[in-house]
Amino acid sequence: xxxxxxxxxxxxxxxLFLISPLIIIVLSAFNESEFLAFPPENYxxxxxxxxxxxxxxxxxxxxxxxxxxxxxxxxxxxxxxAAYSLSRTKSKWRQPALSLFLSPVIIPGVVLGFAVLKHxxxxxxxxxxxxxxxxxxxxxLPYVIRVIVSSLSNVPIEIEEAAVxxxxxxxxxxxxxxxxxxxxxxxxxxxxxxITSLNDVxxxxxxxxxxxTTLPIQMLSYVEYYFDPTVSAISVLLMLLTIIxxxxxxxxxxxxxxxxx
Amino acid sequence: xxNRSLTILLIPGVLVCTALLxxxxxxxxxxxxxxxxxxxxxxxxxxxKTFHQKILFRTIKVALLTTIICVILAYPCxxxxxLKGKRYKSIFIVIAVFPLLLSPVVRSFAWMVxxxxxxxxxxxxxxxxxxxxxxxxxxTEFAVxxxxxxxxxxxxxxxxxxxxxxxxxxxLDSAKSLGASSNGVFFQLILPLSSSxxxxxxxxxxxxxxxxxxxxxxxxxxxxxxxxTLIYQNAMTLFDWDTASVIAIIMILTTYLVxxxxxxxxxxxxxxx
Numbered sequence: 001x002x003x004x005x006x007x008x009x010x011x012x013x014x015x016l017f018l019i020s021p022l023i024i025i026v027l028s029a030f031n032e033s034e035f036l037a038f039p040p041e042n043y044x045x046x047x048x049x050x051x052x053x054x055x056x057x058x059x060x061x062x063x064x065x066x067x068x069x070x071x072x073x074x075x076x077x078x079x080x081x082a083a084y085s086l087s088r089t090k091s092k093w094r095q096p097a098l099s100l101f102l103s104p105v106i107i108p109g110v111v112l113g114f115a116v117l118k119h120x121x122x123x124x125x126x127x128x129x130x131x132x133x134x135x136x137x138x139x140x141l142p143y144v145i146r147v148i149v150s151s152l153s154n155v156p157i158e159i160e161e162a163a164v165x166x167x168x169x170x171x172x173x174x175x176x177x178x179x180x181x182x183x184x185x186x187x188x189x190x191x192x193x194x195i196t197s198l199n200d201v202x203x204x205x206x207x208x209x210x211x212x213t214t215l216p217i218q219m220l221s222y223v224e225y226y227f228d229p230t231v232s233a234i235s236v237l238l239m240l241l242t243i244i245x246x247x248x249x250x251x252x253x254x255x256x257x258x259x260x261x
Numbered sequence: 262x263x264n265r266s267l268t269i270l271l272i273p274g275v276l277v278c279t280a281l282l283x284x285x286x287x288x289x290x291x292x293x294x295x296x297x298x299x300x301x302x303x304x305x306x307x308x309x310k311t312f313h314q315k316i317l318f319r320t321i322k323v324a325l326l327t328t329i330i331c332v333i334l335a336y337p338c339x340x341x342x343x344l345k346g347k348r349y350k351s352i353f354i355v356i357a358v359f360p361l362l363l364s365p366v367v368r369s370f371a372w373m374v375x376x377x378x379x380x381x382x383x384x385x386x387x388x389x390x391x392x393x394x395x396x397x398x399x400x401t402e403f404a405v406x407x408x409x410x411x412x413x414x415x416x417x418x419x420x421x422x423x424x425x426x427x428x429x430x431x432x433l434d435s436a437k438s439l440g441a442s443s444n445g446v447f448f449q450l451i452l453p454l455s456s457s458x459x460x461x462x463x464x465x466x467x468x469x470x471x472x473x474x475x476x477x478x479x480x481x482x483x484x485x486x487x488x489x490t491l492i493y494q495n496a497m498t499l500f501d502w503d504t505a506s507v508i509a510i511i512m513i514l515t516t517y518l519v520x521x522x523x524x525x526x527x528x529x530x531x532x533x534x
């Protein structure tokens with residue numbers, strides 16, 4: 001019984017450690033004074049107005065959204081056929097290909113960003129936007145492939161075979177039999193990829209260029225010069241967005257995904 | 262579908278990854294080994310500077326400390342969540358997943374607010390009259406370790422919960438009723454049965470800490486640099502791309518070695534898995 005109490009105390013301590021920084025951020029966002037005093041004395045929404053007045057955060061957020069949209073389309077175009085093949089094939093190429101697709105997770109982000117900058121963006125003189133899109137497709141692809149492969153493994157190959165033996169073409173069978181069954185998997189893959197792209201710093205920071213920046217990079221450079229609650233207010237908005245995405249992930253794939261690596 | 266046409270579907274992905282990732286990385290490696298003149302001189306020059314040695318050593322130290330702290334904090338929690346607090350399990354999992362999905366900039370910024378010069382902790386300590394002037398907590402190794410622990414703790418808790426869920430409570434009860442001490446139950450049942458989660462968690466936390474960029478930049482600054490902030494400084498501020506390439510290769514090698522090492526360690530602990 002004594003052990004149980006110790007366990008509960010450590011559980012509470014750890015969860016306080018996880019939650020309290022977020023609460024402090026929320027409180028500081030509603031703080032009226034110029035600097036991040038805690039606890040706040042007067043509450044106000046001025047820092048939230050400040051975000052929408054300043055062009056830089058809005059345009060950075062638009063860039064982030066556009067980029068993750070590009071990245072999602074790109075990684076789905078490449079990832080969906082690959083995931084289908086990975087879940088159906090017994091070829092000897094299966095394992096090496098899978099490792100290749102998942103490698104962007106293992107390679108340090110700063111290394112990936114630097115390598116793409118040094119050996120693709122600069123020598124080929126490609127535009128900032130294209131460079132960013134390349135980086136983001138690479139970091140989104142592992143999530144897309146992993147989630148869709150596991151979603152496809154729940155669709156028995158027999159129902160596809162049945163459609164084909166009844167005269168459907170392979171493509172048609174995929175579109176009308178398989179695709180509807182993995183809809184929620186595809187959505188979950190896009191959500192995970194979206195959040196990965198939206199939050200990325202290490203890859204993106206090497207690839208942003210004059211006039212093109214993303215929200216996390218803009219926030220990063222802002223807090224290094226100005227220490228005021230504007231970033232707290234943005235953080236609160238990002239928390240709301242993250243909560244929505246988390247519930248969508250729970251609804252499509254289940255959060256148990258995170259306990260089973 | 263025939264195996265051949267299935268293999269064809271892999272081609273776009275393989276081409277994209279090879280052209281955009283593997284080839285640039287390979288070229289990076291080639292850059293660091295100029296075969297014609299002394300092939301390893303760039304590495305020698307890099308490792309000979311005390312400044313660089315310090316950063317390399319600090320990066321490994323910080324990652325190791327973070328991993329150990331995460332294991333100590335996560336283990337009892339995961340045990341409780343998986344075996345005792347089943348009723349609230351989903352809530353605990355949601356609270357652990359949420360920070361994982363939240364921007365690392367936000368999570369590191371929170372700690373700037375807490376340990377900064379006019380931050381929460383300094384204000385509190387001054388108010389309690391423990392100190393008179395604010396103490397320097399931000400831009401230290403300590404700050405980086407706290408920030409990384411905060412960043413990666415969920416990555417240790419979640420896989421541990423995942424493996425501990427599968428431990429039958431009856432098994433522990435029967436071991437106890439057969440006379441096993443609680444130490445015995447822990448070391449001979451719980452630890453081996455959860456070692457795969459511990460392994461996954463440790464690899465994720467260690468490699469994550471070794472390569473994290475946002476947290477060392479915001480909480481370590483120029484005073485407590487790590488390899489990832491050093492590579493950025495060399496590439497984008499000093500335009501010393503040779504050194505940046507050397508750091509990149511060193512980071513990849515270190516990550517790879519660590520994964521092998523933890524894997525081998527786990528094998529020795531529990532040869533069955």
